[in-house]
Amino acid sequence: MKAIKPKFEEMAHTLNQINSGIEIVAVTKQVGVDRTQEAVDAGIRHLGENRPEGLQLKHAEIKGNVSWHYIGTLQSRKVKEVIGLIDYLHSLDRMSLAKEIQKRADKPVKCFVQVNVSGEDSKSGFSPEQVPAFIEALKEFDKVQVVGLMTMAPNTQDEAQLRTTFKGLKELQQQIVAGKWQHAPCTELSMGMSNDYLIAAEEGATFVRVGTALVGSESEAER
Numbered sequence: 001m002k003a004i005k006p007k008f009e010e011m012a013h014t015l016n017q018i019n020s021g022i023e024i025v026a027v028t029k030q031v032g033v034d035r036t037q038e039a040v041d042a043g044i045r046h047l048g049e050n051r052p053e054g055l056q057l058k059h060a061e062i063k064g065n066v067s068w069h070y071i072g073t074l075q076s077r078k079v080k081e082v083i084g085l086i087d088y089l090h091s092l093d094r095m096s097l098a099k100e101i102q103k104r105a106d107k108p109v110k111c112f113v114q115v116n117v118s119g120e121d122s123k124s125g126f127s128p129e130q131v132p133a134f135i136e137a138l139k140e141f142d143k144v145q146v147v148g149l150m151t152m153a154p155n156t157q158d159e160a161q162l163r164t165t166f167k168g169l170k171e172l173q174q175q176i177v178a179g180k181w182q183h184a185p186c187t188e189l190s191m192g193m194s195n196d197y198l199i200a201a202e203e204g205a206t207f208v209r210v211g212t213a214l215v216g217s218e219s220e221a222e223r
């Protein structure tokens with residue numbers, strides 16, 4: 001597989017020209033510990049995992065100063081296993097999950113509310129219309145801090161459709177910011193993956209979640 005460092009440096013440089021302060025979350029769910037360590041040694045500071053097992057393994061093995069991001073659907077019964085290990089949760093997609101976090105966390109957890117902007121049945125998250133009321137309700141939850149909104153765009157090369165999705169998330173974010181809720185500064189936008197991170201950056205992403213285009217993917221046999 002290709003070395004991560006030059007790829008990361010090029011990606012960071014390109015993103016920095018679009019907007020300074022975009023953070024790259026390297027999604028390491030499809031690679032093992034060695035490749036993940038290579039990413040950290042290349043200077044990557046944010047790692048994303050979408051399964052409790054992967055998170056626990058990497059958290060235990062990886063050496064370096066890393067922020068841990070949980071990016072996948074999180075089952076309520078798994079909250080207690082991951083909540084102490086993560087710095088960010090990108091997938092707050094239902095009230096029952098917020099309740100479980102409130103019950104299990106020792107300190108406030110930085111959360112992104114997941115929004116299904118494109119309205120596809122296959123995607124989890126709130127519809128944009130549901131988001132303001134959900135966030136308002138979260139003010140009772142002192143362990144849930146709404147740092148931003150997250151979306152997954154449709155799996156398409158259609159640039160116009162991608163931009164519409166990202167713009168939709170940005171508009172919603174501005175609406176939440178205007179509400180000036182103390183528990184929901186909502187300054188961040190988690191959007192953009194390997195296929196569409198440049199477009200997401202142009203539309204205001206502050207965290208892009210990039211897996212295959214940055215660290216590649218390994219088959220089970222290679223790990």
Ligand SMILES: *Cc1c(COP(=O)(O)O)cnc(C)c1O
Binds near residue numbers: 071152194
């Ligand atoms: C896997 C995943 C990514 C990264 O996907 P790539 O296409 O490999 O960049 C980003 N976000 C979420 C929620 C994911 O599950």
